[in-house]
Amino acid sequence: MGSDVYIIGVGMIKFGKFLERGIKDMTKEVLDGVLRDCSLTRDDIEAAWFSNTTWGLYSFQHSIRGQVALTAGGLQGIPVTNVENACASASTALHGAWSAIKAELYDCTLAVGVEKQHNEDRVKVMQSFSAATDVEEMAQRMSRIRMEEQKAREKGTKAPRQDEQGGHSAFMDFYAAGARSHMKAYGSTQRQLAVIAAKNHNNSTMNPLAQYTFPQTVEQVLNDYVVSYPLTRAMCAPIGDGAAAAIVCSEDFLKKHPNSRAVKILASVLEGGSRTGSDNIVERAAKKAFDKASLGHNDIDVMEVHDATAFGEVSAMESLGFCPRGEGGVIAEKGDTALDGKIPVNPSGGLISRGHPIGASGLAQIYELVTQLRGEAGQRQVKRHHIAMTHNAGGTVGAGEAAMTIHILEKTG
Amino acid sequence: MGSDVYIIGVGMIKFGKFLERGIKDMTKEVLDGVLRDCSLTRDDIEAAWFSNTTWGLYSFQHSIRGQVALTAGGLQGIPVTNVENACASASTALHGAWSAIKAELYDCTLAVGVEKQHNEDRVKVMQSFSAATDVEEMAQRMSRIRMEEQKAREKGTKAPRQDEQGGHSAFMDFYAAGARSHMKAYGSTQRQLAVIAAKNHNNSTMNPLAQYTFPQTVEQVLNDYVVSYPLTRAMCAPIGDGAAAAIVCSEDFLKKHPNSRAVKILASVLEGGSRTGSDNIVERAAKKAFDKASLGHNDIDVMEVHDATAFGEVSAMESLGFCPRGEGGVIAEKGDTALDGKIPVNPSGGLISRGHPIGASGLAQIYELVTQLRGEAGQRQVKRHHIAMTHNAGGTVGAGEAAMTIHILEKTG
Numbered sequence: 001m002g003s004d005v006y007i008i009g010v011g012m013i014k015f016g017k018f019l020e021r022g023i024k025d026m027t028k029e030v031l032d033g034v035l036r037d038c039s040l041t042r043d044d045i046e047a048a049w050f051s052n053t054t055w056g057l058y059s060f061q062h063s064i065r066g067q068v069a070l071t072a073g074g075l076q077g078i079p080v081t082n083v084e085n086a087c088a089s090a091s092t093a094l095h096g097a098w099s100a101i102k103a104e105l106y107d108c109t110l111a112v113g114v115e116k117q118h119n120e121d122r123v124k125v126m127q128s129f130s131a132a133t134d135v136e137e138m139a140q141r142m143s144r145i146r147m148e149e150q151k152a153r154e155k156g157t158k159a160p161r162q163d164e165q166g167g168h169s170a171f172m173d174f175y176a177a178g179a180r181s182h183m184k185a186y187g188s189t190q191r192q193l194a195v196i197a198a199k200n201h202n203n204s205t206m207n208p209l210a211q212y213t214f215p216q217t218v219e220q221v222l223n224d225y226v227v228s229y230p231l232t233r234a235m236c237a238p239i240g241d242g243a244a245a246a247i248v249c250s251e252d253f254l255k256k257h258p259n260s261r262a263v264k265i266l267a268s269v270l271e272g273g274s275r276t277g278s279d280n281i282v283e284r285a286a287k288k289a290f291d292k293a294s295l296g297h298n299d300i301d302v303m304e305v306h307d308a309t310a311f312g313e314v315s316a317m318e319s320l321g322f323c324p325r326g327e328g329g330v331i332a333e334k335g336d337t338a339l340d341g342k343i344p345v346n347p348s349g350g351l352i353s354r355g356h357p358i359g360a361s362g363l364a365q366i367y368e369l370v371t372q373l374r375g376e377a378g379q380r381q382v383k384r385h386h387i388a389m390t391h392n393a394g395g396t397v398g399a400g401e402a403a404m405t406i407h408i409l410e411k412t413g
Numbered sequence: 414m415g416s417d418v419y420i421i422g423v424g425m426i427k428f429g430k431f432l433e434r435g436i437k438d439m440t441k442e443v444l445d446g447v448l449r450d451c452s453l454t455r456d457d458i459e460a461a462w463f464s465n466t467t468w469g470l471y472s473f474q475h476s477i478r479g480q481v482a483l484t485a486g487g488l489q490g491i492p493v494t495n496v497e498n499a500c501a502s503a504s505t506a507l508h509g510a511w512s513a514i515k516a517e518l519y520d521c522t523l524a525v526g527v528e529k530q531h532n533e534d535r536v537k538v539m540q541s542f543s544a545a546t547d548v549e550e551m552a553q554r555m556s557r558i559r560m561e562e563q564k565a566r567e568k569g570t571k572a573p574r575q576d577e578q579g580g581h582s583a584f585m586d587f588y589a590a591g592a593r594s595h596m597k598a599y600g601s602t603q604r605q606l607a608v609i610a611a612k613n614h615n616n617s618t619m620n621p622l623a624q625y626t627f628p629q630t631v632e633q634v635l636n637d638y639v640v641s642y643p644l645t646r647a648m649c650a651p652i653g654d655g656a657a658a659a660i661v662c663s664e665d666f667l668k669k670h671p672n673s674r675a676v677k678i679l680a681s682v683l684e685g686g687s688r689t690g691s692d693n694i695v696e697r698a699a700k701k702a703f704d705k706a707s708l709g710h711n712d713i714d715v716m717e718v719h720d721a722t723a724f725g726e727v728s729a730m731e732s733l734g735f736c737p738r739g740e741g742g743v744i745a746e747k748g749d750t751a752l753d754g755k756i757p758v759n760p761s762g763g764l765i766s767r768g769h770p771i772g773a774s775g776l777a778q779i780y781e782l783v784t785q786l787r788g789e790a791g792q793r794q795v796k797r798h799h800i801a802m803t804h805n806a807g808g809t810v811g812a813g814e815a816a817m818t819i820h821i822l823e824k825t826g
Contacts, residue, residue, distance in 0.1 A: 002415065002516060047683075053476050056469045062544035063466050063499040064808035067686055067815035071547070076811050077688035081505055082497040086476040092494055096509070102516035103415060131475035134484070270460075273480055275490035358476075395477035398489050402480035 002102040006254050006262040007409065009038030009247035012367040015211040015355035017118040018241045023055050023065070024072035027114050030243035031073040034110070038247055038259060045247065046106040047079040049093035051113035052359040053086065054128045058119055069114060084359075085270075085403035086132035087308065088394025089113060090244060091362030095405055097248045098268040107253040112245040113364075115357035125239060128358070129171055132395035132402070142170060172236055172309060174396065176228035179311035183230065185326065190230040192329025193310040194221040197235040197352055199338055200307060204349020206380035207368075211240045211355030235310040237351035244363035246370070260413035261374045266293035266387070267408040274400035281400045282319035282391070289389070289406040297322055300343065300408075301384040302372050304365035305391040307350040313337075316391050317345065320406075344382045347372060362392040362405065373411040386411050415515040419667050419675040420822065422451030422660035425780040428624040428768035430531040431654045436468050436478070437485035440527050443656035444486040447523070451660055451672060458660065459519040460492040462506035464526035465772040466499065467541045471532055482527060497772075498683075499545035500721065501807025502526060503657065504775030504818035510661045511681040520666040525658040526777075528770035538652060541771070542584055545808035545815070555583060585649055585722060587809065589641035592724040596643065598739065603643040605742025606723040607634040610648040610765055612751055613720060617762020619793035620781075624653045624768030648723035650764035657776035659783070673826035674787045679706035679800070680821040687813035694813045695732035695804070702802070702819040710735055713756060713821075714797040715785050717778035718804040720763040726750075729804050730758065733819075757795045760785060775805040775818065786824040799824050 011034030013026055035041060050066025061068060066080040085092040090113030097109040119125050130138045182188050198218045204210035216234050224232040254262055269292065271285035290296060297320075305320070307313040314328030322343060323331045331337055337345035348354040348368035351361060369388035371377045388409045395402035424447030426439055448454060463479025474481060479493040498505040503526030510522040532538050543551045595601050611631045617623035629647050637645040667675055682705065684698035703709060710733075718733070720726040727741030735756060736744045744750055750758035761767040761781035764774060782801035784790045801822045808815035 047685075056544065057473065057475055059548065060470065060540050060544055061548045062470055062541075063497055063502075064545055064810060064815040065497070067808065067810045068547045071686065071811045076686040077692065077694075079683040079685040080498070080816065081509065081683070084476055084478070084495040084497070085493070089476075096494065099513055099516045099518060102518070103512045105512060105515070127473050128475075131469065131473055132477055134481045135472065135474045270492040270494070272460075272492040273484065273489040279490065281490075395480065397477060397480045398484045402477040403493065 002104045003250040003252065005098050005101045005265045006249050007246050007265060007366065007370055008249050008254065008259050008262045009034045009040065010245065010367045010370045011037055012209050012244040012364055013242055014209050015240050015242035015357060019118065019120065021116065021241060023052065023069050023114050023116055026241070026243040027069040027112065028073035030112060030114065030245045031075060034245040034247055040247065042075045044108050045075065045078060045110045046108050047100060048075070048110040048112060049081050049083055049096040051083055051089035051093040052115055053084055053089055053131065054115060054117050054358065057128055057131065058116065058124055086395030087306070087358050088362055088392045088403040088405050089359045091390065091392040091405035091407065092270060092403060094246055094363060094366060094407065095268050095270045098265055101248060101250050107250040109248050110245060111248065111363060112243070113360035113362065114243040115359035116241045117239050117357055118241050134397050138170060145173065172228045172231055175309040175311045176231045178315060179230050182311070182314065188314070188326060188329040190222065191218065192333050193230060193235050193314070194218045196307070196310040196313050196332045197221045199332065200346050200350040200352045201234065203339060203347050203380055204353035206378065207349050207354055210349045210353060211238060212349065212353045231309050231311065235352065237308045237356035240355040240357045242355060242357035242360045242364065244360045244367050246363055246366050262412045263370045263373050264410045264412050265407060266295065266410050267406065269406045271404040273398050273402055280319055281404045282316065285404045285406045286320045289408050293408040295387065295408065299387050300389045301387050302344045302347060302369065302382045303389045304346055304348060304350065304368050306393040307346055307352050308356065310352065313345060313350065320391060339380060339382060347377065347380050347382055365390040365392060366407065369409055373409060415517045416663040416665065418511050418514045418678045419662050420659050420678060420779065420783055421662050421667065421672050421675045422447045422453065423658070423780045423783045424450055425622050425657040425777055426655055427622050428653050428655035428770060432531065432533065434529065434654060436465065436482050436527050436529055439654070439656040440482040440525065441486035443525060443527065443658045444488060447658040447660055453660065455488045457521050458488065458491060458523045459521050460513060461488070461523040461525060462494050462496055462509040464496055464502035464506040465528060466497055466502055466544065467528060467530050467771065470541055470544065471529065471537055498816035499808030500719070500771050501775055501805045501816040501818050502772045504803065504805040504820065505683060505816060507659055507776060507779060507820065508681050508683045508818055511678055514661060514663050520663040522661050523658060524661065524776060525656070526773035526775065527656040528772035529654045530652050530770055531654050547810050551583060558586065585641045585644055588722040588724045589644045591728060592643050595724070595727065601727070601739065601742040603635065604631065605746050606643060606648050607631045609723040609726050609745045610634045612745065613759050613763040614647065614766045616752060616760050616793055617766035619791065620762050620767055623762045623766055624651060625762065625766045644722050644724065648765065650721045650769035653768040653770045655768060655770035655773045655777065657773045657780050659776055659779050675825045676783045676786050677823040677825050678820060679708065679823050680819065682819045684817040686811050686815055693732055694817045695729065698817045698819045699733045702821055706821040708800065708821065712800050713802045714800050715757045715760060715782065715795045716802045716804070717759055717761060717763065717781050719806040720759055720765050721769065723765065726758060726763065733804060752793060752795060760790065760793050760795055778803040778805060779820065782822055786822060
């Protein structure tokens, strides 16, 4: 195995809905930020991995998105690999930047994710979600949903509510169906989901870069409108824009550029799909990550998991093995996953409230955990911050998520 | 440095224009082919890199193209990285599959490129080319070209001809401008370009998987219609569909699955852009590749270079250092680059005649050279076939190509 790999710089721009911003200027801002964070210059970066999922769809910029965006950001003349893996695109970029150092191709690489998903054209936003599935199959699924709605209207019963944040109802339906089976199988409750959403909303009131910074009580979350039962709007990640980045380096590079705020990557795992329905991609990825890091669950101090909805956090905590099946909501209700709990989860506010600009989200998780490990998280700083873990899921095809990444990080300073 | 890396299997489907085919069925066919080539099964593949540039643009399938296509092809449950680098996308996928083995993450990986660029909607085809540039800048460039045409019409002079193969005139204009400067600076001729095009067309008459399999004389090439002077249609790569793949493995894996047809990857280099106008990305990439392989120009027996136009081959041979500046056409006229010449170039027929389905093209080069190194190229087999080199360029932004890959391969059996 090659060199140990370190994250020496992280950057993130304020997440939100920015009709007036474009990929190029967001790229420049996050590039300036990540370099400032570690006092390096553009000349120090030897190669880059660029993540984005909507630029092609919205503006026909496919093929060399990273080169176009980075050139506009003043970074040129280096190898760029453009990667996509739906909601796990940005962490896939980090995995690429990490593995190239493992392979001893470079000493200092950049992973950057930039996303502009907010758009006044609702059809495009819907297409951006469909693109994270098999679009042929999704078209059929959407037809079935529309037919059910039509039937409900004909019978005079209430049609399922559509998400007014931009139409990503198909994915929300998918999570809602999971939540309903979970409630049936384990007696978990809608209130548990609301506790998770309220926790994440409240965490992000202390995160100045979050998309949402207003508090939400459990009651407020429960009383928000239903996107797809049992999920209310406040339990679902919003649509948004943003950028996040990390600079990764080898042991040699770190020796030449000593940095007490460096964070070591103990494991970087990318997993995919499922060969069978009974195979759980998250369990598989977690096992691999823990094995590579030679660590167990008790070693993890703080986490960012893929709460595309509050049920995503329930499901992640169980599949990652942090609690028995059925108890993902229970541990939240007990306060274990709160900022001052046993194992704080989503201190940034998570996808639900920090925001989820698809191609940037996985690196926003990294930004948060590096900030936590450094002890620089201000009001939302967790107490124990030696080892941290991310869980980032992307798309769906066949029997499970299409892509799954897990990173385990360790404080060095 | 990690393990040596070998290509043990290659696959390619017949290139052409297939309105009736889709990405999914082409993926399945090339997957069956590459596995059959090395007597492995889908279960042997631990991770995949998937290359495509138009599926999102034509059919809204972004984000997880590889997972969707490979699942349809019967391959699931493995990590997939979706990569794009314009015309160098497929070789970027190979570079990813190679580097992950170098990093000792896997022992057996797949690189696959599948493209469906042919489309009855000319606007989409045009957009697919624009996407390989900065689309904002390209829109401005196209406006200027249209204005020049308008002026020419007003003056009663002849407007530049547009490419009837699908409208990739902007890129052809770019190559044509390069060719005209070259003619002015070095006294190179349109006939030299025709010699290259005729050579490549004739080579592909012996390649049953090529898009074009009809011969072209130098006179025929010169008399074909002018796309953008001095380039005639027969000097330009066509639009098309196709798929190509390679299975790559570690030394350990090769020991467990002995294979006398394995080919060793001596160098896999990805380069990007240019920081300045005087910096030549091809020279830079070539130097790196020769250094890594510890070889010189005289060691290379056979090449596939990026002849998006015949001038591309001229320019590549000079920048790669196989002849002095200005003599890229001269060596072709002398017959040096012919199938029985000193250094056969584009025995497959090259992009010009084997075809150039963008996201598959770089792996088609690999398919050809592995076939040549194995001595399995039939009628088009070159005599010396110990070491081979590919050159694959992608997109343009700023002062040079956006992406450039070079692979040097060595026969083992």
